[in-house]
Amino acid sequence: MNQTKQLISINENPFVLFDKWFLEAKEKEINDPNAMNLATVGRDLYPSSRMVLLKSYHSSGFVFYTNLNSRKGTMISENANVVLNFHWKSLSRQVRIEGAAKQVSNAKADEYFKTRPLDSRIGAWTSNQSSELESREKLIRIFKDYKKKFLDNNIPRPNYWSGFNVAPELIEFWQEMPFRLHDRVEFTNIDNKWVGKRLFP
Numbered sequence: 001m002n003q004t005k006q007l008i009s010i011n012e013n014p015f016v017l018f019d020k021w022f023l024e025a026k027e028k029e030i031n032d033p034n035a036m037n038l039a040t041v042g043r044d045l046y047p048s049s050r051m052v053l054l055k056s057y058h059s060s061g062f063v064f065y066t067n068l069n070s071r072k073g074t075m076i077s078e079n080a081n082v083v084l085n086f087h088w089k090s091l092s093r094q095v096r097i098e099g100a101a102k103q104v105s106n107a108k109a110d111e112y113f114k115t116r117p118l119d120s121r122i123g124a125w126t127s128n129q130s131s132e133l134e135s136r137e138k139l140i141r142i143f144k145d146y147k148k149k150f151l152d153n154n155i156p157r158p159n160y161w162s163g164f165n166v167a168p169e170l171i172e173f174w175q176e177m178p179f180r181l182h183d184r185v186e187f188t189n190i191d192n193k194w195v196g197k198r199l200f201p
Contacts, residue, residue, distance in 0.1 A: 005175055007183055010196030014171040015059050017029040018095060021173070022057075025088040038064065039083040042075035049097040055112060062097060065102060065112060067129035068160045074130075076101050076164060084166055092176035101164040104186075113157040121155040122146050177201070 006019070024189040025033035033054065039049040050072060056063045062084060066073055076082065113121060126143040133139055171194075172186040182201035187194045 005177065005183070008175065008185040008198075010185055010198055011040075011062060012185070012187075012196065014168075014173070014194055014196075015057075017173060018057070018171070020092070021088070021093060021095065025086075025091060025093075026096050028090045029088050029132060030090060033037070033088065035086075036062075036064075037083075037085040038072060039085070040072055040075040040132075041081070043078040043108050048075060054084075055163070061099070061167040062199075063165050065109070065161070065163040067124070067127065068103075068162055069131075070083075070129035070161045072130075081136055082166055091151040094174040096170075096172040096174070097166060097168045099166045099168040103187070104163040104165050106162070109162040110157050112163060113161070118155070119147075121157075123163045124158055127157070172199070 022033065034054040035051050035144045037049050038052045039047060039160045040048045048071060052064045052066065052072075053092065055159055055198075068077075076173050080102065082099065082101045084099075088094070095138055113124070116124075122143060125146045128137065169189050170186065172184065175183045177183050184199040185196055185199055186199055187196045189195075
């Protein structure tokens with residue numbers, strides 16, 4: 001059971017290692033290898049979490065998109081500190097990322113919005129995300145109304161729809177090992193240098 005896995009080195013570059021693990025996940029994870037749990041804590045100090053999709057990543061952060069008026073958008077506006085967690089069951093691995101979320105530029109949000117499927121762009125206009133919905137029928141009716149409005153397929157990005165870049169301050173890599181003696185390495189950004197340490201499982 002997982003005896004052939006190579007132990008994580010505390011001297012790894014965490015972004016290089018994430019890229020390696022993510023590429024493996026894209027090959028072997030059955031569904032949505034870019035799915036990640038986003039945990040937030042708002043002004044009321046009650047935590048909340050939900051699954052979102054990673055859309056891009058680079059040395060300065062991990063990017064996802066959402067409705068800014070949604071519960072997660074509101075909570076991030078109240079407290080930018082968030083946690084991301086990837087769980088790749090097919091690989092028996094997890095990656096946990098702690099950092100601050102910052103809204104991406106309008107230009108970057110526009111660029112990504114244009115790549116979304118047509119109906120998904122219409123869906124962004126349709127949904128008053130996280131607010132109460134009277135009926136499914138109402139949602140479909142609003143969607144059809146917007147579809148008629150945007151018959152020319154020229155669909156601008158709603159100003160309440162954008163993305164967040166999570167700039168990591170801590171990245172932890174976890175992989176399953178025999179006898180529950182799992183392999184855990186935590187990297188912390190100290191003075192713009194990543195310092196790794198091994199953790200008890």
